Amino acid sequence: MSQTTDADATTEEAAAARAAIAAITGPGGPSEMRTEQVLGAPVAVFVDRHRALHEVLAASVRHGDRPYVVSLEATLTFAEHARRVSSLAQALREEHGVRRGDRVAIAGANTTAWIESFWAVVSIGAVAVGCNAWWSPRELAQALELTTPVLVLADERRREASGSTGVPVLDLEAGHERRCTAHPEAPLPSADVGEDDPCVILFTSGTSGRPKGAVHTHRNLCAVLGFHRHNDVLSATFGDPVAPQDKVYLLAMPLFHIGSLHNLAVPRLAGGGTVALHLGAFDPARVLQLVQQARVTHWGAVPTMANRLLAFERVRDYDTSSLYAFSLASAPSSVAFQERLREHLPFAGALVDSYGLTESCTAVAVATPADLLESPGTLGAPIIGVEMEVRDTFGEPLPAGVEGDICVRSAYNMLGYWDDDAATRAAFDDRRWLRTGDLGTMDEKGRIRLSARRSDLIIRGGENVYPAEVEGVLAEHPSVAECVVLGVPDDDLGQQVAAVVVIREGAATDDLEHALRAHVGCELAHYKVPTQWRITDEPLPRNATGKVRRPAVSVVS
Structure with a gap:
């Protein structure tokens, strides 16, 4: 008599899961996909979708009269x-x-x-x-x-x-x-x-x-709605007992981000779920009070928020038993950090990670708990409707394991940059593939791993800081001859902004750091103001073409 091994059972389960997903996305399924011409290129779209x-x-x-937006102060129903x-x-x-x-x-x-x-x-x-x-x-x-x-x-x-x-x-x-x-x-x-x-x-x-x-x-936002509806269907198919209308999503990130607006406030109006809106600056006590009071089920956090929860000693004083889906987004997180979350936060057992960008409207890849267990550090496979390739400098697809430029095509991709045709042309090729500007590798299962985000990008507490913008403001100060802005590691925020400033000959140096902080603070958002400074009269190291060799610059005197 034959015996069924664990491997056989696993294979059968995987086959059953693939068949279920194929039925969901195939002809007549709730997430049926087909290819249509979108802005002159073949793009996968949801058949059943809103048009506006x-x-x-x-x-x-x-x-x-179901609740659409709740806070610690008030409730707004869908009808209202x-x-x-x-x-x-x-x-x-x-x-x-x-x-x-x-x-x-x-x-x-x-x-x-x-x-x-x-x-x-x-x-x-x-x-x-x-x-x-x-x-x-x-x-x-x-x-x-x-x-x-x-x-x-x-x-x-x-x-x-x-x-x-x-x-x-x-x-x-x-x-x-x-x-x-x-x-x-x-x-x-x-x-x-x-x-x-x-x-x-x-x-x-x-x-x-x-x-x-x-x-x-x-089209972009309605496609995002299709993605979230697809997730609801998958969850129900694979055993999630909570109906979409009974799910409550914590909104604690700014509404001017795709994470909060496109992927939380908008999908909840479509699906009938509830937005638990945190008002004011991030405060672990008030956020956890909202989780408890609103019976929050889902929370997508930037790593800085998660880190502050780790440092908050009273997490277990609050009833977070309703919270069963906790994910990280908007900034990279280490494998060690993810392990700390699983160990110390009662709701971080089934941790999910993702990769996306403003230009793509939503995540382009999502790593499930199984992905993170099997391949720590991965950002997962492309979401439904996303084509992804890792390309060489000539635009040709690279094999698994070889680093190159990450490119994506989907109905989620932005139209372009407002009133900036040159930047739009640089972002897209002639077949509507978006060049993310990020470097990475893809494994044999189609999962992406990031090796470097956009050139020189600093991600501080989930907010992007481009050095060129800060350098441009610093260069306006009369005491600055040249400067370079870099990201330095920070346990809480992920990265902090640091500046190395070369002063002009004869410039006064008394309290110059304070003056430069004030100068940048008057012109840019607070999170872009450097917190670490090195002021010197030594020229910055440059290569043969005159560009600053950033790896050779040190913020330490």
């Missing part, structure tokens, strides 16, 4: 949200003349008003411009100059900086509340927009200085 975001808002009404957004959309159209294609900037900290404003803007066919709430007045002015919005919606802290640009500014407090209730009988907003029309602009730091505006379309 106003359709998503209209469909959300069916969720009625739809009524308030409809009133706000009518006010924007009738009182402020906002039309299809107009840009409307949102400059504020995370609030329910931010989310309502986003939905009102995109549902009338306008383009929501998500401004980094940590920007300096200079950076905000640059973004508004680039995108030329007809209106800025700003909270009190950003209102003065927004108004200095000459663009009309509306408040996100009392005035917002009036606009959300002024037209109680307003119909649900809609607009005659195409799938590839812009709906959102989010910013990514520029390698040469000013931030670039990544343009995301209705």
Whole structure:
């Protein structure tokens, strides 16, 4: 009599899983895929999909009095949200003349008003411009100059900086509340927009200085909805007992990021789940109180947040039993760090990691707990709908294990950079493959491993800092002859920003570090201001072409 071995059982389980996934993504399945021409290139798309975001808002009404956004202070139901957004959309159209294609900037900290404003803007066919709430007045002015919005919606802290640009500014407090209730009988907003029309602009730091505006379309965000719906179907198929409508997702990262906006606030409106919105700066006690009170089930955190949870001695004082999905995103994390999370946080047992970028709207690869167990440090395989290749300098695909440029193509990829044709051409080839600018290798199972992020990029607490931008501001100071900005390791933030400054001959050096800090702080967001300095009169090391040899620069005197 034959006996079934563990290996046989594992093989059978894997075959059954592949068959189940094939049925889900195949003809007639809930995540059926087909190839269509998108912007002149063959791209995999979901067959069953929304074509515009106003359709998503209209469909959300069916969720009625279920909670859409909850915080420690208040609850907003789906029905209330739809009524308030409809009133706000009518006010924007009738009182402020906002039309299809107009840009409307949102400059504020995370609030329910931010989310309502986003939905009102995109549902009338306008383009929501998500401004980094940590920007300096200079950076905000640059973004508004680039995108030329007809209106800025700003909270009190950003209102003065927004108004200095000459663009009309509306408040996100009392005035917002009036606009959300002024037209109680307003119909649900809609607009005659195409799938590839812009709906959102989010910013990514520029390698040469000013931030670039990544343009995301209705197709992009509706594709992200398909990805999240697919995840819900997979979860249910493989034993997740919690229905999508009963899942509660913690939102503790800024709404001007794809992680919070595209992959949390937007999918929850479509799927009927709940957003647990943390207000204010990250505070472990208040965040855990929200997890306990809202019965949070899912949390995607940047490594800095996770690190601060490790340092918080009272984690087990809170009831986190509802939280069964904890993931890392937005910044690299080490294998050792992931192990510490599993050991010390009661909800980090089934840890997930991912890889994505602003230009791709969502993750391009996800590492499951099984992936991380089998191949520590991997970022997983491409998500549904993503084609991924590792290429050589000539654009040719490389075999498994060979390092090269990571390139991706999908319906998630941005349209391009706003008003920057040169940067858009540099980002895409003629078949709509996006050059991520990152280096990596792919294993035999199609899983990606990152070896270097974009050239010289510093990731501080989940926020990207491009040295060229900081160097450009430093170079404006009269005492600076030349400078270089580098990332240095930091246990809490992942990396800190460091600067090596060569002073001009005859420049005063008394308290120069303080003066340079203040100079950069006036022009750039606080997280871009160097915290480590080396001030010297020795020239920077350069190669034969005159470029600074960054590996040869030391921040230590």
